[in-house]
Amino acid sequence: MPGTTLPPFPTDVRTHPLLIIDFELIKAGDPVEIERLWDAATTLGFWYLKHHGADEEVNAMFDMGAETMALPLEEKLKFEQGDEGQSCGYKKAGACATDTSGQLDAVEFITVSKDDALAFPRVAHRTYPAPTTASMLTAVVPFVRKALDVSDTVLRVFNERLGLPEGTLDRLHDPEEYSGSEARVVRTPPQPGKATANRAALGAHTDFGSVTFLHNRLGGLQVLPPGHTEWSYVKPIPGHAVCNIGDALSFFSAGILRSNLHRVVPPPGAQADYERFSVVFLGRPGDSKVLRALVEDSSIIAEAAKNKPEKNFETGSTAAEWMARRIKNSRINNRKGPETYAAGRGTEHSLTAV
Ligand SMILES: O=C(O)CCC(=O)C(=O)O
Numbered sequence: 588m589p590g591t592t593l594p595p596f597p598t599d600v601r602t603h604p605l606l607i608i609d610f611e612l613i614k615a616g617d618p619v620e621i622e623r624l625w626d627a628a629t630t631l632g633f634w635y636l637k638h639h640g641a642d643e644e645v646n647a648m649f650d651m652g653a654e655t656m657a658l659p660l661e662e663k664l665k666f667e668q669g670d671e672g673q674s675c676g677y678k679k680a681g682a683c684a685t686d687t688s689g690q691l692d693a694v695e696f697i698t699v700s701k702d703d704a705l706a707f708p709r710v711a712h713r714t715y716p717a718p719t720t721a722s723m724l725t726a727v728v729p730f731v732r733k734a735l736d737v738s739d740t741v742l743r744v745f746n747e748r749l750g751l752p753e754g755t756l757d758r759l760h761d762p763e764e765y766s767g768s769e770a771r772v773v774r775t776p777p778q779p780g781k782a783t784a785n786r787a788a789l790g791a792h793t794d795f796g797s798v799t800f801l802h803n804r805l806g807g808l809q810v811l812p813p814g815h816t817e818w819s820y821v822k823p824i825p826g827h828a829v830c831n832i833g834d835a836l837s838f839f840s841a842g843i844l845r846s847n848l849h850r851v852v853p854p855p856g857a858q859a860d861y862e863r864f865s866v867v868f869l870g871r872p873g874d875s876k877v878l879r880a881l882v883e884d885s886s887i888i889a890e891a892a893k894n895k896p897e898k899n900f901e902t903g904s905t906a907a908e909w910m911a912r913r914i915k916n917s918r919i920n921n922r923k924g925p926e927t928y929a930a931g932r933g934t935e936h937s938l939t940a941v
């Protein structure tokens with residue numbers, strides 16, 4: 588909402604502090620900052636990222652999202668992602684379950700595949716609503732390129748710290764291969780009444796892929812830190828991205844990198860009266876890559892897998908299959924019962940977390 592002053596994030600709600608990582612120092616190879624990034628990625632799996640240099644691209648994405656969401660629902664529905672497990676396109680509010688009981692989500696998405704962005708004007712997977720397409724070269728492509736730079740840089744740090752042969756994680760994220768990586772704008776409309784304040788607008792989930800690069804102006808994002816039974820807000824800090832690890836990196840690293848549960852609830856306090864937009868890049872491995880611990884490539888990962896015999900790091904699933912399964916089973920049209928929701932879950936999920 589250009590020109591709108593948003594109320595500040597309230598001081599009387601529980602927040603979870605995240606480490607603030609300086610992207611410029613990471614790029615420069617600063618050993619202290621790399622250690623801090625490693626610490627964040629292996630404990631909660633969430634951190635703030637400052638000096639990411641993507642402010643302009645992120646603002647352009649917020650504008651693209653607002654223009655696209657302002658279209659009549661009927662027009663947006665022409666681009667709906669469907670029930671077959673595809674993620675790119677438009678998702679209406681209420682298309683997905685947020686819990687085993689089949690409670691409906693309250694967020695709408697416009698999601699652009701990185702393959703469509705980088706191939707533009709050629710169509711790799713699908714077409715998008717007119718305001719999204721019109722912003723492809725001015726917003727989506729520049730944002731995707733910045734996000735890929737963040738993701739590649741962070742992956743190189745993890746590659747080294749995991750003791751993997753040089754280029755291993757790079758090859759698993761080869762930009763030439765089609766992948767589920769995508770840029771998304773999420774809109775949460777103000778929810779009627781206080782009763783919904785604690786109800787998930789976007790249900791508890793772990794991200795499917797590798798590195799997520801998220802931008803928030805209003806509160807609403809919450810994490811469930813390991814060992815906690817209560818959700819805590821992640822307070823938005825202007826100019827700071829929130830980054831987190833997804834399931835694919837958790838599998839590749841035998842759980843050394845943490846894919847943590849998170850969700851979105853309506854913004855807290857006076858912020859609740861405003862519509863909430865977030866801009867996110869979800870980085871994912873190449874479609875054909877199998878999600879499993881890289882035990883043959885690193886003694887550090889082999890040791891981690893050995894120390895967690897109760898965990899199965901052999902999914903037998905490619906990155907594309909993992910993502911399609913999770914999306915398909917979250918779609919309310921595919922719901923047969925509580926088991927459908929359960930079949931769509933990822934790492935670290937307990938079905939009591941909603
Ligand atoms: O909107 C947010 O703050 C988080 C969105 C998110 O978790 C996702 O799109 O996976």
Ligand SMILES: [Fe+2]
Nearest residue numbers: 792793794849
């Ligand atoms: Fe997420």
